[in-house]
Amino acid sequence: MLDIQFIRDHADEVADKSRQKGYEVDIPRLLELDAERRTRLTQIDVLRKRRNDQAAEFKSQKPSPEQIESGRQLKQELGEREDELARIEADYIQLLKKVPNMPTDDVPVGTSEDENVEVKVWGDKPQFDFEPKSHWEIGEANDWIDKGRAAKVTGARFAYLKGSLVQLQFAIIQFVLDTLTDQELVQKIIDENGLHLLAKAFTPILPPVMIREDVYDQMDRLEPREDRYHIDGDDDNLWLIGSAEHTLGSMYADEILPEADLPLRYIGYSTSFRQEAGTYGKDNEGILRMHQFDKLEMEVFSTPETGLDEHKLLIAVQEYLMQQLGIPYHILLKCTADIGKPNARGVDVEAWLPGQGKYRETHTADYMTDYQARRLKTRVKRGDGTIDLVHTNDATAVALGRVMIGIIENNQTTDGHVRVPDALQKYLGGKTEI
């Protein structure tokens, strides 16, 4: 949610930028409701003061029947006014929640993901003296991926992963955890990128994979619901998370953190669940688009001043990991239409997939400024005693399925095996090929 004071002060800008992000919000109507709400609130405060004064008077001397009657009338009027205000406020909040976060100045304006801007290309695309295969061809040949039996048991977009592919997944997990918990390495990445940040390692964390509806909504990630899985229960209102971000970013809701504790950097591991609504027929082969996939996710809580640098740190970590794994990639600065409602800035890393002959998204980095924190009420108490909303950042460290596709397709050998990236060999018992 955006700060109403900011909207009052920058009404035109908010309307413009909301439109650029693809959200049509009636800002004049919102301001009208805001003004109405404030007028009513002032009137109600006057009535409340009268009630409080009266009550203070009655406590010292017994009220007469007439005084009790006037108090009763006051209560009734107050009740009516408060009901009116509640109705106005409900409309006001509903509209306020629709206003998206404002993009930072360097976010390109665009109307679809086609207008994302390529800002960097890394790595040489591998040259093969044979026709490169897709990951599903290699996966099936090696008995690593069984979608047929998964379809029987759970339906489309599920898979059994087997054998060496599973060991590869655990090797990547261990590699990433070792990397991000290494404070010296984090320091090195910060220094190399000229960031002004504390060298603090990431804390590994296993979050819940279910989330309460109210918290999901506060994170501003409940919509579109068609892409979420709801869990039916007698008295639970739980959803399956679509990303570890959902339960990581909300963990400090309603808390005021001491500034000395920041930044809080987490590396979470969890399964993610997505209905993939509206993707019928898209990416049906292989394991690129699944209803269920595992992911290592970074989440950072920071002061407002360091939020943007933390965002850049997360992108730098993504690059470091891809380079260590030797997967060619490029980076897209996402345009206004593609960054997402709570985002101020967003970047995608896309891996080169020789089997498909194109780049496909493997990572995303989202900078939310204080937009999520405002509704979650996650705040920081500064050294001088003032209270501010924290800034939140989340970013993929590794989406296991998609990164494994990158490894399989880029490192495939003539005889249909896969070369293990140097960085992972020690986690696979020294194996150089699977």
Place this chain on the structure above:
RNA sequence: GGAAGGGUGUCCGAGUGGUCGAAGGAAACGGUCUUGAAAACCGUCGUGCCGGCAACGGUACCGUGGGUUCGAAUCCCACCCCUUCCGCCA
């Protein structure tokens, strides 16, 4: 699932109808003392909203929502969450 207890400020914790935005303690911040530090002592010390240039004033908030009352942290109802014991169980 059964039984009991409980949710109060950054934290711990008192408070069963008006004198309570809330005792006391801790932490934090400022100061005195000290060569310095610790200790001791003094002081400051919740958040949101509305109005105001500001000092400040008003109002709301004691898990959430409703109710009773002239008046609710305190009484009633519902819900959420936590703890303990029993049952079941990876």
